[in-house]
Amino acid sequence: MKPRVGAVRYLNTKPLVHGLGDADTPFTLSFDYPSHLADQLSLGLLDVALIPSIEYFLGDGYRIITDACIGCLGPVWSVKIFFRVPPQQVQTLALDEGSRTSAALAKILLAERLGVRPRLQALPLGSDMRDCEADAILLIGDRAIHPPAIDAVEVWDLGETWVEWTGLPFVFAMWVARPGVATEAIAQHLMQARNSGLENLPEIAEREAANYQLTTSECFQYFHDNLHFTLGPQEKTALTRFYDYAVGLDLAPSGRTPIYDDCEIAR
Numbered sequence: 001m002k003p004r005v006g007a008v009r010y011l012n013t014k015p016l017v018h019g020l021g022d023a024d025t026p027f028t029l030s031f032d033y034p035s036h037l038a039d040q041l042s043l044g045l046l047d048v049a050l051i052p053s054i055e056y057f058l059g060d061g062y063r064i065i066t067d068a069c070i071g072c073l074g075p076v077w078s079v080k081i082f083f084r085v086p087p088q089q090v091q092t093l094a095l096d097e098g099s100r101t102s103a104a105l106a107k108i109l110l111a112e113r114l115g116v117r118p119r120l121q122a123l124p125l126g127s128d129m130r131d132c133e134a135d136a137i138l139l140i141g142d143r144a145i146h147p148p149a150i151d152a153v154e155v156w157d158l159g160e161t162w163v164e165w166t167g168l169p170f171v172f173a174m175w176v177a178r179p180g181v182a183t184e185a186i187a188q189h190l191m192q193a194r195n196s197g198l199e200n201l202p203e204i205a206e207r208e209a210a211n212y213q214l215t216t217s218e219c220f221q222y223f224h225d226n227l228h229f230t231l232g233p234q235e236k237t238a239l240t241r242f243y244d245y246a247v248g249l250d251l252a253p254s255g256r257t258p259i260y261d262d263c264e265i266a267r
């Protein structure tokens with residue numbers, strides 16, 4: 001049986017999986033929401049998955065197997081908190097059920113910057129945020145790109161807020177393997193896919209834009225200007241900083257150190 005690899009089903013992942021899935025791909029590839037991928041990896045239903053970065057620190061013996069990631073160096077566009085009241089006054093926060101990392105990031109930003117620790121509720125996948133009465137709502141992925149109109153007094157782009165606050169990039173998700181999985185060939189294919197995705201962003205944008213109600217140039221800008229697909233030294237520093245904040249708020253156990261397989265730093 002081929003190893004099972006799971007990728008995020010959002011638009012943000014198209015450049016990372018470019019050209020994968022044909023007969024030459026040495027693994028099967030499935031697509032799902034980030035939170036579901038994390039659960040499937042921890043249950044052993046997947047061997048490698050593009051999981052939310054916070055989930056890496058919740059796993060046992062996980063390895064980061066490539067230098068490909070979903071990150072940002074500024075506004076990310078597709079991860080936002082919509083505030084119905086000023087952020088300082090938030091008492092209830094609804095969290096997109098597709099998310100784990102941005103959910104942690106939202107709690108960290110509110111607690112560390114404003115001392116706000118809201119009561120939490122889930123915003124189910126497929127639900128309409130207009131039906132949710134929370135003071136603030138976190139949306140990620142495709143549904144954050146075209147949010148329904150609500151009376152928001154403020155909107156935070158969490159990529160932008162983090163980068164302005166820390167001066168560091170942010171890493172939302174990376175390719176992670178369970179212990180005991182042979183990943184050399186998988187990692188090579190995943191890095192090759194990302195490299196060819198980056199070389200073909202205009203074509204990918206042209207192919208995908210209409211499926212997401214975007215113009216080709218909006219889609220290209222999202223890939224090129226908002227998202228960042230390489231996990232380099234600065235991104236590793238950022239991951240550790242994020243982890244330290246998460247430990248401080250009891251969102252992750254202490255004492256974990258990221259294990260990076262020998263990833264070629266491609267760019």
Ligand SMILES: C=C(O[C@@H]1C=C(C(=O)O)C=C[C@H]1O)C(=O)O
Nearest residue numbers: 034052078099100101102141172
């Ligand atoms: C930039 C994004 O990054 C994502 C956010 C994730 C999370 O919050 O857990 C996980 C994977 C990525 O899809 C996005 O979804 O828009």
